[in-house]
Amino acid sequence: MIGQETIVSLKQKFASGELTPADYITQLHAEISAHDVEIGSYLNCELDKALEQAKNADLSLPLGGVPIAIKDNINTLGETCSCASKYLESYRAPYDATVIEKLLAAGAIPFGRTNLDEFAMGSATENSALKTTKNPRALEYIPGGSSGGSAACVSANLAVASLGSDTGGSIRQPASHCGVVGLKPTYGRVSRYGLVAFASSLDQIGPMTKTVEDAAVLLEVLAGHDPREATSVDEPVPAYTQSLKKGVQGLKIGLPKEYFGEGIDPQIKTKILEIAEGLKQQGAEIVEVSLPHTEYAIATYYILAPAEASSNLARFDGVRYGHRSADVSSIDELNVKSRSESLGDEVKRRIILGTYVLSSGYADAYYEKAQKARQLISQDFDEAFETVDALLTPSVPHLPRKRGENSDPLKDYLEDLCAIAVNLAGNCAISVPVGTLGDESLPIGAQIIAPHFKEETLFQVGSAIETL
Amino acid sequence: MKAKIDVSYIAQLAQLELSEQQTELFQSQLESILGFIDKLSELPMDQEPAAHGQRLSASLRQDVVGQSLSAEAVIANAPAAQDLLIKVPKVVADA
Numbered sequence: 001m002i003g004q005e006t007i008v009s010l011k012q013k014f015a016s017g018e019l020t021p022a023d024y025i026t027q028l029h030a031e032i033s034a035h036d037v038e039i040g041s042y043l044n045c046e047l048d049k050a051l052e053q054a055k056n057a058d059l060s061l062p063l064g065g066v067p068i069a070i071k072d073n074i075n076t077l078g079e080t081c082s083c084a085s086k087y088l089e090s091y092r093a094p095y096d097a098t099v100i101e102k103l104l105a106a107g108a109i110p111f112g113r114t115n116l117d118e119f120a121m122g123s124a125t126e127n128s129a130l131k132t133t134k135n136p137r138a139l140e141y142i143p144g145g146s147s148g149g150s151a152a153c154v155s156a157n158l159a160v161a162s163l164g165s166d167t168g169g170s171i172r173q174p175a176s177h178c179g180v181v182g183l184k185p186t187y188g189r190v191s192r193y194g195l196v197a198f199a200s201s202l203d204q205i206g207p208m209t210k211t212v213e214d215a216a217v218l219l220e221v222l223a224g225h226d227p228r229e230a231t232s233v234d235e236p237v238p239a240y241t242q243s244l245k246k247g248v249q250g251l252k253i254g255l256p257k258e259y260f261g262e263g264i265d266p267q268i269k270t271k272i273l274e275i276a277e278g279l280k281q282q283g284a285e286i287v288e289v290s291l292p293h294t295e296y297a298i299a300t301y302y303i304l305a306p307a308e309a310s311s312n313l314a315r316f317d318g319v320r321y322g323h324r325s326a327d328v329s330s331i332d333e334l335n336v337k338s339r340s341e342s343l344g345d346e347v348k349r350r351i352i353l354g355t356y357v358l359s360s361g362y363a364d365a366y367y368e369k370a371q372k373a374r375q376l377i378s379q380d381f382d383e384a385f386e387t388v389d390a391l392l393t394p395s396v397p398h399l400p401r402k403r404g405e406n407s408d409p410l411k412d413y414l415e416d417l418c419a420i421a422v423n424l425a426g427n428c429a430i431s432v433p434v435g436t437l438g439d440e441s442l443p444i445g446a447q448i449i450a451p452h453f454k455e456e457t458l459f460q461v462g463s464a465i466e467t468l
Numbered sequence: 469m470k471a472k473i474d475v476s477y478i479a480q481l482a483q484l485e486l487s488e489q490q491t492e493l494f495q496s497q498l499e500s501i502l503g504f505i506d507k508l509s510e511l512p513m514d515q516e517p518a519a520h521g522q523r524l525s526a527s528l529r530q531d532v533v534g535q536s537l538s539a540e541a542v543i544a545n546a547p548a549a550q551d552l553l554i555k556v557p558k559v560v561a562d563a
Contacts (some may be wrong), residue, residue, distance in 0.1 A: 335483050369508050376516040426522040452521075
């Protein structure tokens with residue numbers, strides 16, 4: 001399959017003349033047309049503009065001619081940005097997000113819009129109002145979410161690499177379920193200008209790739225300060241690819257005991273401990289550490305994220321863009337009906353939860369309490385990183401479940417157990433595939449967590465794990 | 469704290485209209501979520517609240533005029549527009 005190429009292998013083929021970007025993108029489009037009917041990773045994939053860009057690709061640039069699939073909540077001029085919501089189904093982006101500008105400046109071709117849980121709220125992509133996405137490794141199973149389409153297209157070899165967004169595990173969890181690499185950069189590392197906001201104190205954009213090396217190549221392009229995004233941090237962007245293949249000799253890696261206890265599938269635990277043993281044999285020092293407030297992370301998240309979402313999603317009022325209810329007689333009716341007709345149940349549930357925890361008389365009991373809990377969760381990581389260079393955990397506590405099997409939202413929330421504390425603390429983390437389990441050969445991922453702005457450690461440990 | 473959430477009232481604050489069936493379903497689902505969230509009551513609360521995971525300081529920039537989107541580009545997504553203005557139902561009630 002033509003889509004098996006990685007960024008690095010594709011660049012070599014372009015450089016040698018074995019392939020041209022225009023031929024490649026034409027063939028990739030044909031593969032998508034033939035095979036994505038079954039997987040459902042893309043919401044749409046427009047060839048014409050991409051082919052034009054491919055014909056003019058500058059191969060001397062870092063990503064010259066390389067197509068990258070984009071989660072449909074990141075604005076790309078002239079393309080859809082539906083957030084997999086009925087509300088934004090017909091919206092066309094009037095500008096490029098900063099990450100898209102950066103991809104274009106590096107010679108890449110944004111190609112294809114991937115499915116997601118509506119407004120990135122979910123962990124199975126079953127909350128998409130527009131399409132069902134299947135796990136390419138086992139079609140009866142969920143691909144994870146919310147970046148399920150971005151994970152599935154890479155896993156199914158229908159994309160070289162993709163961009164996702166991660167608010168509470170939405171890059172790492174689907175990456176783990178689909179057997180690909182998924183990176184959530186440090187909060188502030190990548191500009192979110194042009195990403196449709198879900199929970200602004202948590203959201204980050206990151207790469208989803210076939211190899212750790214590709215993730216490093218992409219992050220080098222995506223990272224950096226953006227004056228249009230006040231939370232993006234003005235820190236130098238290291239040459240991440242130089243930290244690959246450095247080995248783990250002398251690194252101290254912590255196993256947080258809370259990530260190996262109750263609520264974790266014992267087979268996954270065993271697999272991650274084997275990985276730790278492998279790293280030890282390569283010269284890393286493995287120690288047990290504790291992040292004592294881990295058990296409070298999900299509760300904290302499900303106050304803060306819905307609170308922020310209820311505010312961010314107030315902009316979808318039927319006035320300036322998106323769905324507008326027909327036949328309304330007042331502006332209030334227009335607001336209420338436009339929202340109610342076009343937002344899905346999970347989105348409404350979270351808006352209501354967020355409105356409740358911010359409402360008069362409850363804000364102290366919930367919102368402020370959650371912010372204080374967040375402080376403790378952040379301190380756990382700070383303290384752990386005083387003694388270790390990185391943490392190793394499962395990416396997800398269980399194997400993916402079958403599609404359509406869960407009707408209890410709280411149960412799905414708990415599946416982000418290993419991912420969410422990292423968003424609350426703002427650290428960076430990567431999920432790296434480490435094999436499969438069970439009769440269905442369902443993929444599992446190992447998560448590496450590093451201190452703020454130490455993505456190079458993720459690449460260092462991640463590339464070592466790939467050799468095990 | 470046993471959470472009791474008045475879903476209809478909160479939905480109204482959030483400018484959402486729910487069916488009776490949705491209201492009932494959300495009521496039980498949200499109360500179960502709030503019951504889970506109540507776990508935070510076990511924690512000490514004498515530390516400072518954290519607004520995000522990074523120790524960010526306010527980022528200021530020079531107040532200079534930059535390029536913004538054209539009116540045409542913005543209006544292109546409006547559900548109803550005329551002469552580069554967005555049309556909405558009457559906002560001010562009759563006297």
